[in-house]
Amino acid sequence: MSAISLKDVYKTYRGKVHALRGVSIDVHDGEIFGLLGPNGAGKSTLVKIMMTIIHATRASGTVLDLPIGHLDGLRQIGYLPEHHRFPEYLTGTQVLHYYSALCGVDRSTRKKRATELLDRLGLCGWGKKRINTYSKGMLQRLGIAQALMNHPKLLILDEPTDGVDPVGRREIRDLLSELKDEGHAIFLNSHLLSELEMVCDRVAIMVKGKVTMQGTIDSLTNASKRIEIEIDCSPPEWTREAFDKVEGQKMTKLGDDSTIVQPMIDRLRAEQFTIRSVKPVRESLEDLFMRAVDHIDNPGSHGSKE
Ligand SMILES: Nc1ncnc2c1ncn2[C@@H]1O[C@H](COP(=O)(O)OP(=O)(O)OP(=O)(O)O)[C@@H](O)[C@H]1O
Ligand SMILES: [Mg+2]
Numbered sequence: 001m002s003a004i005s006l007k008d009v010y011k012t013y014r015g016k017v018h019a020l021r022g023v024s025i026d027v028h029d030g031e032i033f034g035l036l037g038p039n040g041a042g043k044s045t046l047v048k049i050m051m052t053i054i055h056a057t058r059a060s061g062t063v064l065d066l067p068i069g070h071l072d073g074l075r076q077i078g079y080l081p082e083h084h085r086f087p088e089y090l091t092g093t094q095v096l097h098y099y100s101a102l103c104g105v106d107r108s109t110r111k112k113r114a115t116e117l118l119d120r121l122g123l124c125g126w127g128k129k130r131i132n133t134y135s136k137g138m139l140q141r142l143g144i145a146q147a148l149m150n151h152p153k154l155l156i157l158d159e160p161t162d163g164v165d166p167v168g169r170r171e172i173r174d175l176l177s178e179l180k181d182e183g184h185a186i187f188l189n190s191h192l193l194s195e196l197e198m199v200c201d202r203v204a205i206m207v208k209g210k211v212t213m214q215g216t217i218d219s220l221t222n223a224s225k226r227i228e229i230e231i232d233c234s235p236p237e238w239t240r241e242a243f244d245k246v247e248g249q250k251m252t253k254l255g256d257d258s259t260i261v262q263p264m265i266d267r268l269r270a271e272q273f274t275i276r277s278v279k280p281v282r283e284s285l286e287d288l289f290m291r292a293v294d295h296i297d298n299p300g301s302h303g304s305k306e
Contacts, residue, residue, distance in 0.1 A: 003027040003154050003185035004050070006061035006068075011045050011054070011209075019045040020056070021209040027154075027202075032176060032186045034196035036285075037206035038293060043189040044082050046206075047158050051079055064154055075104060078152030080143045082159050082189070086131055092118060092142050093127035100149035110149065117145035122171060136163035144172065148179075155179065157188040161195060173199050197285040205292040212292040217285060224283035225256040230276040231268060239264070249276075256280055 004027035011020040019042045027033040035043050048054045052069040059068060066073035086095045096114040105113070118127045121141040131139060140163050147155055160176075161169045169192075176186055176199050190196050196203060197217060204214040213220055226244070229251045242264050243251040253261050261278065268275060283291075 001029045001065055002062065003029050003031070004033075004061075004063050004187060006046075006050075006059065006063075009046065009049060009059040009061070010057045011042070011049060012057045019209055020049075023206065023209070023211055024061075025204055025211060025214065027185060027187050029185055030180065030183055031201040032180050032188070032199055034200035034203040035187065035189050035206060036191065036193060036196055036203060036289060039191075040208075041206045042209040043206060044158055047079075047082075047156055047187075047189060050156060051077070051081075053081075075150065076153040078147035078150060078155045078184075080147040080155075080157040080160055082162075084139075084143050086139070086142070086146075088132040089130065091128055091130050092123060092134070092145075095131060095142060096127075096146055096149055099146045103150040105150050113149050113151070114145075117148055120175070121145045122168070137165055137168050140164050141168065141172075144175070152184065155184050155186045155188075157186065159189055159191070161190065161192060169195060193285040193289055203285065205289055207293050207295075212295055213288065217288075220288055221283040224287070225254070226281050227253045227256070227258060227261050227278065228281050229253075229261060229265065229268075229278050232274040232276055236268075236271065236273075238267075252281075256282075 004025060006023065006025045009020050009023040012018050023042070023046060025035070025046070035046070037043050045054070049056045049059060050063050050068060052074070061068065064073040064076055090098065093114050096117065097110050100110050100113070114127065118124055121144055123138060123141055123145065126134070126138065131142065134142065140160070144157065144160055147157065161172050164172060173195060180186060200217070202214070202216050203220070204211045206212070230249050233249060235246050235249065235251055239246050239251050244254045245252040258280070265275065265278065
């Protein structure tokens, strides 16, 4: 089964804003998939299309193996919208009941799951309090609890850690990993690149309505793998031949085969150089992201597509 398989999604707002320009995305069953992109890239537009809050100008593909917007599919999705606003006169428990009732969850299941989820999201004891007394991070946790009330096969979270402090973000990350282990597929939008890097199996980078890269972080950064050696002074002349790059006190060899640099290390040691560090390095998600943005602004420069 595929969680999401979208092909050539286009969205033009009011005939002039080309928010999506042929987006294709595949989210496999049971994985955490991160969609990242700068502000205005079209991430929320794509999510809203999957949730039928707006309609695509053109789209094909499936969500949970059903056509986009099929009610049987929507019932099995948990959704956290971007900048959600729950009615402020409701209590936390009432929010959970209200939205899951709309989703068709029966009363006794709602009662049981509301208590469980408030506890799981660190809101134990807050269920009876009105949400206008909640902090921003607490509202966000409540939003995630709300998305889990129908025990969804697929979770779609638009900026789940928005407004949450570092401790809370880590808790949400751990929760997402647990949910994945329990068999939920998770699709999330975020700007927080280092967080996505820690939690996602695969990512797509969207810039100006197009996906420029898609795949595992490992496959996307494979070509950038290298080994860096740092010594305590300027490297000797022979290193310019032996390494791919020599700069300052650092020498770089492309690839991730550490056996290749062993003779160089031996020679440096024999010549009495002090080695400060030997480390494998690869592009971070942030580097990839910057490369994707640069690629759209300067097509034909660099960047890859899978
Ligand atoms: N209702 C709308 N009417 C007209 N244009 C819109 C509408 N909603 C979004 N847009 C435009 O569509 C583009 C994509 O917006 P979208 O909200 O999908 O971006 P995003 O990637 O989610 O951005 P952010 O990271 O800021 O949340 C932007 O240029 C935005 O101005
Ligand atoms: Mg958005």
